[in-house]
Amino acid sequence: MNFSFNVAKTDATGARRGRLTTPHGAIETPVFMPVGTQATVKGLTQEALEELGAGIILANTYHLYLRPGHELVRKLGGLHKFMSWRGAILTDSGGYQVFSLSELRKMTDDGVRFRSHLDGSEHLLTPEKAAEIQLALGSDIAMVLDECIETPAPREKAEAALKRTTEWAKRARQYFLEQATHNGDLAQWQFGIVQGATFADLRRESGRQLLELDFPGYAIGGLAVGEAHEITCEMAGEVTALLPKDRPRYLMGVGRPEQLADYVALGIDMMDCVLPTRAARHACIYTSEGRVLIKNARYAQDQRPLDPNCSCSVCRRYTRAYLRHLFAAGELTAAILATHHNVHFYLDIMRQIREAIEFGNLANFSSEMHARYTLGPA
Numbered sequence: 371m372n373f374s375f376n377v378a379k380t381d382a383t384g385a386r387r388g389r390l391t392t393p394h395g396a397i398e399t400p401v402f403m404p405v406g407t408q409a410t411v412k413g414l415t416q417e418a419l420e421e422l423g424a425g426i427i428l429a430n431t432y433h434l435y436l437r438p439g440h441e442l443v444r445k446l447g448g449l450h451k452f453m454s455w456r457g458a459i460l461t462d463s464g465g466y467q468v469f470s471l472s473e474l475r476k477m478t479d480d481g482v483r484f485r486s487h488l489d490g491s492e493h494l495l496t497p498e499k500a501a502e503i504q505l506a507l508g509s510d511i512a513m514v515l516d517e518c519i520e521t522p523a524p525r526e527k528a529e530a531a532l533k534r535t536t537e538w539a540k541r542a543r544q545y546f547l548e549q550a551t552h553n554g555d556l557a558q559w560q561f562g563i564v565q566g567a568t569f570a571d572l573r574r575e576s577g578r579q580l581l582e583l584d585f586p587g588y589a590i591g592g593l594a595v596g597e598a599h600e601i602t603c604e605m606a607g608e609v610t611a612l613l614p615k616d617r618p619r620y621l622m623g624v625g626r627p628e629q630l631a632d633y634v635a636l637g638i639d640m641m642d643c644v645l646p647t648r649a650a651r652h653a654c655i656y657t658s659e660g661r662v663l664i665k666n667a668r669y670a671q672d673q674r675p676l677d678p679n680c681s682c683s684v685c686r687r688y689t690r691a692y693l694r695h696l697f698a699a700g701e702l703t704a705a706i707l708a709t710h711h712n713v714h715f716y717l718d719i720m721r722q723i724r725e726a727i728e729f730g731n732l733a734n735f736s737s738e739m740h741a742r743y744t745l746g747p748a
């Protein structure tokens with residue numbers, strides 16, 4: 371078997387210390403996955419990602435389908451070979467981007483028809499098509515197509531989206547299993563996505579319906595889209611309480627540095643977010659003492675590293691004054707160095723979280739992080 375997931379330890383909070391094994395390496399969980407939308411983590415080379423110790427990254431089905439096209443990637447040997455990445459890759463289904471980026475989208479029970487944001491060409495994304503694209507890309511973990519709605523959503527809208535998400539998950543699962551049986555050993559794991567907006571009973575219903583489809587892992591989607599952190603936690607907790615203990619749980623699109631441990635305490639094993647990379651490009655540096663807005667004049671003569679407690683190669687070599695200058699001058703290197711540090715910071719938080727689970731002090735770690743991010747230099 372190419373894939374497995376093992377939980378080695380569960381602490382008093384419900385946090386799990388585990389290992390996710392894929393054909394492209396074993397990943398210690400809980401894990402944070404840097405986002406590589408266009409088959410690149412913006413600002414980082416694959417060499418840099420290796421240096422940072424990233425074992426798994428995210429890539430984006432919607433973008434890669436439109437450009438360069440999944441058939442081209444398949445012809446060139448799959449996404450790993452195309453981008454020269456030896457680690458694991460998770461691809462999303464494209465659903466979220468269709469809802470947030472494309473024009474003239476039209477939902478039907480069959481799928482979602484949309485116009486490309488690049489050239490206006492018309493496309494139909496169905497549950498089967500989303501699975502086909504991800505098989506062509508050859509990612510290690512694929513997501514089913516789900517219907518994403520804006521929150522807060524009226525209950526009727528959330529119910530309709532939940533119903534459609536389950537129907538689409540059935541079709542995606544059936545298509546995937548038919549395709550997978552042609553090739554013998556499974557080349558990919560397919561995860562289901564629990565929806566239900568901010569209604570606890572709908573979250574549980576969605577979870578129960580997806581369990582019947584026997585996915586090897588489950589994602590929780592449609593959260594951290596503007597609702598309060600407490601609501602995100604409450605909804606995620608409703609779902610993890612009923613998910614099987616022996617399968618990975620992935621909370622999509624989270625989160626802020628001080629929130630990561632909260633999600634882990636709810637039994638979440640995998641997370642992804644554009645925050646560390648996007649914030650870096652906007653000169654927002656995450657440090658052990660809180661956020662540093664490096665363009666601020668107060669750093670003009672600051673000889674300290676971005677984060678005095680950070681061991682990354684940027685902090686070992688460069689000063690705040692230099693980074694501030696690079697941002698002020700609009701130099702590409704500014705984004706590259708800031709991204710390197712921010713991704714290191716996130717991956718280091720996850721290392722500390724894994725250690726805290728081992729030693730049974732995750733709750734302490736979490737309250738310290740919250741304190742630093744409330745009191746630290748904003």
Ligand SMILES: [Zn+2]
Nearest residue numbers: 680682685711
């Ligand atoms: Zn650093």
